Amino acid sequence: MRGGSPVATGPEQVFSEDLAEVAARVRKGLEAEVLESGEDLPAREATAAQIGRAAGEERARVLRAGVRGLEKLASGRADDIDEDEYFGVEAIVLLEGRPAILVQNQDFAPQLGDWAVLEGQRAGIRESIARVGRVEVSGHADLDWLGTGFLVSPFAVMTNRHVAAEFTRADGAGGFTFRQGMGARVDTAEEFGVPAPDGTSEFEVTGVIGIHPDVDMALLRVSPAAAGGGTLPAPLAVAADAPPDLAGRPVYVVGYPAADGRRNEPEAMSRIFMDVYNVKRLQPGTATALGPDGFTMGHDCSTLGGNSGSPVLDLADHRVLGLHFGGRFRSGNFAVPLFRLTRDPLLERAEVNWV
Numbered sequence: 001m002r003g004g005s006p007v008a009t010g011p012e013q014v015f016s017e018d019l020a021e022v023a024a025r026v027r028k029g030l031e032a033e034v035l036e037s038g039e040d041l042p043a044r045e046a047t048a049a050q051i052g053r054a055a056g057e058e059r060a061r062v063l064r065a066g067v068r069g070l071e072k073l074a075s076g077r078a079d080d081i082d083e084d085e086y087f088g089v090e091a092i093v094l095l096e097g098r099p100a101i102l103v104q105n106q107d108f109a110p111q112l113g114d115w116a117v118l119e120g121q122r123a124g125i126r127e128s129i130a131r132v133g134r135v136e137v138s139g140h141a142d143l144d145w146l147g148t149g150f151l152v153s154p155f156a157v158m159t160n161r162h163v164a165a166e167f168t169r170a171d172g173a174g175g176f177t178f179r180q181g182m183g184a185r186v187d188t189a190e191e192f193g194v195p196a197p198d199g200t201s202e203f204e205v206t207g208v209i210g211i212h213p214d215v216d217m218a219l220l221r222v223s224p225a226a227a228g229g230g231t232l233p234a235p236l237a238v239a240a241d242a243p244p245d246l247a248g249r250p251v252y253v254v255g256y257p258a259a260d261g262r263r264n265e266p267e268a269m270s271r272i273f274m275d276v277y278n279v280k281r282l283q284p285g286t287a288t289a290l291g292p293d294g295f296t297m298g299h300d301c302s303t304l305g306g307n308s309g310s311p312v313l314d315l316a317d318h319r320v321l322g323l324h325f326g327g328r329f330r331s332g333n334f335a336v337p338l339f340r341l342t343r344d345p346l347l348e349r350a351e352v353n354w355v
Contacts (some may be wrong), residue, residue: 011070011089014097016114023070025113026092030060030067066092098302100257102192103280106130115284117250117315124318125252125282131236132254132311133203134190134280135159137167139182145278147308148255149186149220150320151235156350157186157203157220159309160325161211164218168208176208186222188233190256192279203232210346215295215336216325219350236311237355239319239339246287250315251299253283253324258306278306287312287321290337297322297337319355 015022066088069081073089081089099115101108106129111118118125135157136145146166149159164176167184171177178184189201209219224232243249259277288298299312303324312322312335322335341347342354 011073011093011097014093014114018074019070020074022092022096022113023067023074026063026070026096027067029112030063062088062091063095064088066090094302098285098300099283100302101282101284102276103129103254103282104191104194106191108282118252118282118284121315121318128236128252128311128313128318129254129280129282130188131233132280133157133186133188133201134256134306135163135184135205135309136187137182137184139179140166145190145256145306147306148310148324150254150309150311151222151233152219152238152320153235153351153353154232155221155223156209156235156352157205157222158311158323158350158352159218159220160323161216161218162325163309164208164211164220168211168218176211178208184220186220190279192276209350212344212346215323215341217323217336217346219346235353236313237317237319238352239314239321240342240354242337242339243314243316243321246297246321247289249287251285251287251301251312251321252315253285253299253301253303253307253310253312255281255283255303255307255310255324257281257283257302257304259304277304283307284315288332291334295336295340297335298332299324299335300332303327303333 011019011022065084069085069089070092072078072081072085096113099111101111106126108118108125110116132148132150134145135147135149137143143166147159147163149157149163152158167179167182168176169179184205185202186205187202189197203222203224205220206223207221209221211218222232256278283301283303285299285301288300290297297312299322301312303310307324308326310324311320312324313319314321320338322337324333324335327333
């Protein structure tokens with residue numbers, strides 16, 4: 001397709017359904033939508049309602065064009081698709097084929113289409129969600145949070161080296177310590193539209209276990225001290241072996257995508273994330289394949305910069321297959337395949353929960 005997609009796949013690859021069925025489902029959803037009226041509201045609320053109604057009407061216009069495009073693709077008339085229809089098809093791919101689902105109260109709304117399969121895995125996904133947090137910092141000149149991290153042992157959180165580098169430094173003795181005047185914590189909440197909890201979702205980063213010399217990985221020691229002296233949740237299960245059918249395997253990412261127009265197309269970002277950033281999301285997709293070096297794993301979940309340090313989890317058994325570390329617009333996303341590092345000294349020191 002012209003234009004391409006941030007997930008580097010077209011509708012034929014993304015949807016397991018017949019494209020005509022996808023078009024019919026999206027059309028039915030549009031017909032069922034009822035836009036709220038701004039009449040008889042106070043002036044300020046009426047203005048907000050009008051803005052919201054205009055945004056909803058534009059979204060519906062784009063999706064209706066996408067439905068027409070999908071119907072043409074389904075009937076073998078790809079050459080007849082115009083620019084508006086290509087734009088709409090891409091919007092449907094991103095919104096339905098590779099959605100970025102808001103997490104609220106450590107749960108997510110039911111999904112339609114291919115991702116209705118998430119319902120049968122809800123319990124396992126919720127367990128995963130509860131063990132992923134936003135890496136937040138104090139004392140940084142420009143930022144108050146840096147990326148995502150997840151529990152991999154009774155005392156360790158895994159994230160990216162480039163996340164940890166913002167608040168750590170080499171200590172001159174072969175280890176790492178905090179930069180002067182800086183501190184860090186991991187908050188497993190930070191959800192859209194949900195009041196901040198009482199602090200039990202936060203854990204202090206008390207030290208740096210190590211930063212990997214070869215892959216984009218850091219392991220941080222965490223303590224529940226900031227959560228009133230409780231205990232950390234049990235860690236995520238980390239895959240000790242690769243699934244036999246990695247390419248095309250359903251996976252999901254949990255993390256905190258942040259707006260970043262430097263690396264992503266603003267219109268595409270707006271369609272996927274609806275201009276809501278920095279909060280927890282569930283992002284399903286598929287794994288692609290290992291890179292030639294054997295230490296890079298591809299996936300096509302819809303991620304952004306704040307997803308650095310997110311786990312890439314197997315939808316079938318909820319084991320962590322990879323550590324997401326980056327992506328390239330219209331090319332794909334990349335993760336460290338953790339099952340290739342079961343004997344790594346740093347991960348042994350962190351007592352990673354291999355399963």
